[in-house]
Amino acid sequence: MEVDFLLIGQGLAGSILSYRLIKAGFKVCLVDDGSPTSSSKVAAGLYNPITGRKMVKTWQADILFDEIETFYKELEIVLNQNFLHPTGIYRPFISYEEQNEWVAKSADAQYDRYIGEVFREPGFPGVSDPFGGLLLKSSGYLDIKKMLQAYRSWLMNRGDLIQSRFSEEKLIEEASGNWQFQEIHAPKLIFCNGIGAKESAFFKWVPFTPVKGEILTVRQEFTSREIINRGVFRIDLGNGIAKVGSTYNNREIDLTPTISGKREILDKLRQLVPIEVTGIVDHQVGIRPAMGDRRPVLGRHPTKANVYLFGGLGAKGVSLAPYFSKEMTEYLISGKEPQKEVNINRFFKYI
Structure with missing residues (x-):
C-alpha cells in the first residue's frame, strides 16, 4: 500500500x-x-498556563493556548467522544509577597485570559492556602x-x-x-x-533527557471542582477518587513504581490537601520524552x-x-x- x-x-x-x-x-x-x-x-494530561515553582506564564503561552481547546474539541467531534475537561486550576500562594505579586499581575492585560480570580484569604475549604491563592482559567486536563x-x-x-x-x-x-x-x-x-x-x-x-514520572490514583474524602496544584496536582475524578502526581526522576529510568515516589507524592498531597488518604487505587509510571x-x-x-x-x-x-x-x-x-x-x-x- x-x-x-x-x-x-x-x-x-x-x-x-x-x-x-x-x-x-x-x-x-x-x-x-x-x-x-x-x-x-x-x-495526567494537564494544560496549565502558569507553571513551575515560581508560577510564571508558560513558554509561548499566548500562541499555544490559542490552539489547545479548539483543536481537542474538534477531535472530540470527529471521534464522537468526550475527553477534554476544561477546568479551573487553583494554586495556593506560599507568601504574602507572592499574593501581592499576583494582585498586581491581575491588572496586567497580558494575564486577562489566564487569571480567573485572586484570593487574598483562604478560599477553598480543605486546601492549605493560608495566604489565599490564584484561580486560573483557560486550563484543564485531557484524558489522554x-x-x-x-x-x-x-x-x-x-x-x-x-x-x-x-x-x-x-x-x-x-x-x-x-x-x-x-x-x-x-x-x-x-x-x-x-x-x-x-x-x-x-x-x-x-x-x-528521559524523565521518569510516577502518578497515584487515591481515595480521599475531599471534593473539588477545580484542579489543586502546588508541589503536586490533584485532579478530582469523582466518587472520592483523585489522580495525584507527579515525580520527576532523571536518574532511574525504568518502569518500576517506587516506595519513595509514592511517599513523595503523598507527603506533598498532605501539605496541599491535609485530608486523610484512605487508599491507593493505582500507581503508574511513565517515561517522559523530554529534552x-x-x-x-x-x-x-x-x-x-x-x-x-x-x-x-x-x-x-x-x-x-x-x-x-x-x-x-x-x-x-x-x-x-x-x-x-x-x-x-x-x-x-x-x-
Whole structure:
C-alpha cells in the first residue's frame, strides 16, 4: 500500500500530527504496538498556563493556548467522544509577597485570559492556602488514554494503522529512496515514538533527557471542582477518587513504581490537601520524552532528506502538541522551517 507519510508511534505526538496530515488531504499509516506503558497513556494530561515553582506564564503561552481547546474539541467531534475537561486550576500562594505579586499581575492585560480570580484569604475549604491563592482559567486536563484509544479505533477503521512493534531492522530503504515497512511504502518517514527515537540509528545523537514520572490514583474524602496544584496536582475524578502526581526522576529510568515516589507524592498531597488518604487505587509510571532545554524537537534528519522527527514534548505535551503539530505539518507540506527554539538543527553539533 502506498501512503504519503509513514509515522512511527501512536502516542500524543504521532496521533495529533497524523490527524493534521489526514485533514490536509494526505494518506498516512502509523506503526504502533499499543503498549499500555507509553508515557502518553500514563500522563495526567494537564494544560496549565502558569507553571513551575515560581508560577510564571508558560513558554509561548499566548500562541499555544490559542490552539489547545479548539483543536481537542474538534477531535472530540470527529471521534464522537468526550475527553477534554476544561477546568479551573487553583494554586495556593506560599507568601504574602507572592499574593501581592499576583494582585498586581491581575491588572496586567497580558494575564486577562489566564487569571480567573485572586484570593487574598483562604478560599477553598480543605486546601492549605493560608495566604489565599490564584484561580486560573483557560486550563484543564485531557484524558489522554481515552483520546488515544478512540483515535486508534478511528485509524483502524480507516486502515491507517499497523498494530505491530516497530523494528528498524525490518525497515527497508528502496532503490527509489522510499521506505518500506511490511506492506507499506512511503516517500517520507516520521519518528513520533517518544524516547524510542533515541534507539533509532537515525536519531541516536539527539540529546533526549528521559524523565521518569510516577502518578497515584487515591481515595480521599475531599471534593473539588477545580484542579489543586502546588508541589503536586490533584485532579478530582469523582466518587472520592483523585489522580495525584507527579515525580520527576532523571536518574532511574525504568518502569518500576517506587516506595519513595509514592511517599513523595503523598507527603506533598498532605501539605496541599491535609485530608486523610484512605487508599491507593493505582500507581503508574511513565517515561517522559523530554529534552534538556525543555523544548520540543521538530525537523528533518541532516543527511536523510525524507526522514523526520517530531517529539520531545515532555511533561507539557498536551499544551505543546496542537500548535507544534501545525508547525510540523507546514514544514512537511511547504518546507517552512520550524522556529529555531524547536528546530532539530540546534542539535546538529552533536552528530
